[in-house]
Amino acid sequence: MCHRLFYLHPHLVNMRPPESFYWSFSLCLGLGLLCVLFVSCWSGVWLGGFAWDGSDLQFNWHPVFMVSGLVVLYGISAVVYRVPSTWGQRKSTWKLVHGGLMLLALLLSVLGLYAVFDFHRAASIPHLYSLHSWVGLCTVGLFAFQWVLGLASFLLPCSPLWFRSRLKPVHIWLGTMVLILSLTSCISGINEKLIFSLDGSTKESYNSLPLEAKFANFLGILIVVFGMVLLRILSKEEWRRPETDESAYPLLDGHRS
């Protein structure tokens, strides 16, 4: 208890969290959940379900993992740090939650990439020819770079404090860029898959706007709205976690406490 109080910044103890944050955060969670449900339903029902055998059904994991990991889990991990009720708690704990959720999002994204590469290999389709794949690969590459840089700079004790404070705005900007690129990748990917899936089959063509097209287009709009609400939360200065003077080296806290 004494240990926990050590980390409570005096002005935070009686602070009431802004209610408007919780409205936006709940909206974000609700939209994120809808995105995961919609993409799972699209892949699971209209695209034929799932398998891990190099067939079209293996490809179907790709949109599910990318939307769930690279957009929804990534987005939630980016704002979880700003939940006002956590401001009075140890910053190091929330650094680990932020970094841990981001790692899970990164693993899902890599698994999503593996699903599509494996499908291409089995079907002898060339890798990385479309603009969607170029932007998507840059997004995951930038995300991996950002995660490793974040770990080395903000969690491990190998970087000086002046470097952390200089890097923080770059970390926030680069994180926002990954989110924007992930939205761009998802929208171009859903559009591309609908063209291939509807126009390259015996289904109704994309331009006749069958129910599948309306459903997946609506998924795209949901993703865009999710991103907009998330970026609104990130843009609000008053919703940033206030700076506290606790340990800068959370991974060494065990030795220090």
Place this chain on the structure above:
Amino acid sequence: MCHRLFYLHPHLVNMRPPESFYWSFSLCLGLGLLCVLFVSCWSGVWLGGFAWDGSDLQFNWHPVFMVSGLVVLYGISAVVYRVPSTWGQRKSTWKLVHGGLMLLALLLSVLGLYAVFDFHRAASIPHLYSLHSWVGLCTVGLFAFQWVLGLASFLLPCSPLWFRSRLKPVHIWLGTMVLILSLTSCISGINEKLIFSLDGSTKESYNSLPLEAKFANFLGILIVVFGMVLLRILSKEEWRRPETDESAYPLLDGHRS
């Protein structure tokens, strides 16, 4: 001269503009110019050139107007307000420059939409079926709404000062959202056009990555990098034009002075 000095905020008179802004702004201008050159070259050479007769050649204006208006001119207009050498000049002048350039960007975007709608009508292709078209139309609609709201709130004397100060962060956020949506629309649009143009013709298929595909994919990457540099400029607090206490009603300045 006396009139001009009235608008000079005391702390700005001897202020030296940050050089790093000009590096980023020049990079932005250079990338924007490259985007316009690349999209003009793609439409003008690989897609067959331009016409205004309902044919494929009328469609070719669509990417040129959207990239030039909705991305490049829109982006430059968003940051022109932040050029440090203008901070000592009348804010009202730069409000008009910002609004005027935005109007030009909006007109180019509407012309770009007209080109594709007219092409669809002549070729009996249904309108607005793809996710690209849904996101693109939302983008231009949001841009038009933002422009009218900006005009009514920041240029015309019909809104009180408290409303302006409350609206300003929303105006900045909404403007950033339009930019992000315009990037998303352009990337999904270039991807879609490459699939239709290469896979639906006697040209080499998209997945064999012919020179046209490499060129247009590279245009997409240029657009993404342009957007990232622009968003970096917009994210820097120290590059925001400082608040001054001049007239809030620039369109009435003629009557007041």
